[in-house]
Amino acid sequence: MAACNQAKPATKAPELVKTPYQDTQFLMGTVVTLRIYDKGKQPVLEKAFDRIKELADAITVNQKGSQVDAVNAAAGKHAVKVDKDVFDLITYAKSYSEQSNGSFDLAIGPITSLWHIGFADAKKPTQSEIDARLPLVHYQDVTLNAAKRTVYLQKKGMAIDLGGIAKGYITDQVVKVLKKNGVTTAIVDLGGNIYVLGHSPKAKDADWTVGIQDPKQTRGSSLGTIPASNKTIVTSGIYERYLKVDGKIYMHLMNPKTGYPFDNNLMGVSIITKHSVDGDALSTATFDKGLKDGLAFIEKRKDTEAIFITKDKKVYISSGLKKTFKLITGLGYTMGN
Known part of the structure; x- marks a missing residue:
């Protein structure tokens, strides 16, 4: 029928x-x-x-137990496995770093922590301090492994900052x-x-x-x-x-x-x-x-x-x-x- x-x-x-x-x-x-x-x-x-x-607990920089802090602490040493949310966010950030030709750079951490604007210890750094850290701001040195869901910062002193x-x-x-x-x-x-x-x-x-x-x-x-x-x-x-x-x-x-x-x-x-x-x-x-x-x-x-x-x-x-x-x-x- x-x-x-x-x-x-x-x-x-x-x-x-x-x-x-x-x-x-x-x-x-x-x-x-x-x-x-x-x-x-x-x-x-x-x-x-x-x-x-x-999400804030996993992503925030300078927060004890933060997965992003764990990635930064292992810079130049070894890759760090992160949760899916954190990996997805870092993947987005890496993609936008590439699309904007570095106008947005997820590896800006060494510079943002130097100035620390928005915090009580904010200060204008010296030119020598900036010059020492600038070579570490290089999104190309952030290595992502989707299969293992790991993040590796290739140089010691590197740091990702996802605040942007x-x-x-x-x-x-x-x-x-x-x-x-x-x-x-x-x-x-x-x-x-x-x-x-x-x-x-x-x-x-x-x-x-x-x-x-x-x-x-x-x-x-x-x-x-x-x-x-x-x-x-x-x-x-x-x-x-x-x-x-x-x-x-x-x-x-x-x-x-x-x-x-x-x-x-x-x-x-x-x-x-x-x-x-x-x-x-x-x-x-x-x-x-x-x-x-x-x-x-x-x-x-x-x-x-x-x-x-x-x-x-x-x-x-x-x-x-x-x-x-x-x-x-x-x-x-x-x-x-």
């Missing part, structure tokens, strides 16, 4: 709450806030934070936890790494309105907005962590080629893409490339947009944002050509 075609039942729309279930915790040196709008999904908050803590990509990877992992547990509508905020899941609960199929960080102000102050759904917005800028010496501000993002913080006309970069790990690495890489080359680099990438803010308070956007980016007036910013 032939089977008759039956219409599939319509998918029931998720029931949302007006006031989201929310939790805020201080983790990885930053404020982490999760908001869930699906009714009855408050318990998922704890699962998501558990995942953040699990870890928050992005963890943000993506949190989104996976949310989806796995039936969450359809949420906001994930890992201090500068935003992910908007689903659509805004204010109207059916409406995009969220996401603020673009003003790099001259504290976190949460916007200079413009864009509409977004199921996208991540990652911002890097001088507002985050910096060191001031003799009136000069040194930002925390390090140039792997010079051993100094990036120093060009850029004040902030925001990347809009599907995966936060991509946005994290790209925001660092484009800082190195500067405005013109950074924009050209982004225009070649699929499903990726960017907003560049220069020190003369001009805002430049990639072509895909021309119709959607809205500049907030009254803050002194103007659109660049």
Whole structure:
């Protein structure tokens, strides 16, 4: 007997709450806030934070028991086997080091630890100290063995630092936890790494309105907005962590080629893409490339947009944002050509 075609039942729309279930915790040196709008999904908050803590413990540099610290301690001696999460993250970081021709370099550890910007012992190192460590910043000397899941740093004194990509990877992992547990509508905020899941609960199929960080102000102050759904917005800028010496501000993002913080006309970069790990690495890489080359680099990438803010308070956007980016007036910013 032939089977008759039956219409599939319509998918029931998720029931949302007006006031989201929310939790805020201080983790990885930053404020982490999760908001869930699906009714009855408050318990998922704890699962998501558990995942953040699990990953942070494995990835953080200078933390006892951290797998990344174990890799660094074995530099020039032997390979170290790591968990799948850590290996995947290091693989991403190595890939982006290659794609950006070293503008992003996962082996930047010897330089970041020297400056230590964002910590109480931060200082401007001497040129001789920088010169001694620069040869160790060489992503090509990070050897990965996928079959054995091991990481080997070829020279003694080398160190990987995943700070430029870890928050992005963890943000993506949190989104996976949310989806796995039936969450359809949420906001994930890992201090500068935003992910908007689903659509805004204010109207059916409406995009969220996401603020673009003003790099001259504290976190949460916007200079413009864009509409977004199921996208991540990652911002890097001088507002985050910096060191001031003799009136000069040194930002925390390090140039792997010079051993100094990036120093060009850029004040902030925001990347809009599907995966936060991509946005994290790209925001660092484009800082190195500067405005013109950074924009050209982004225009070649699929499903990726960017907003560049220069020190003369001009805002430049990639072509895909021309119709959607809205500049907030009254803050002194103007659109660049």
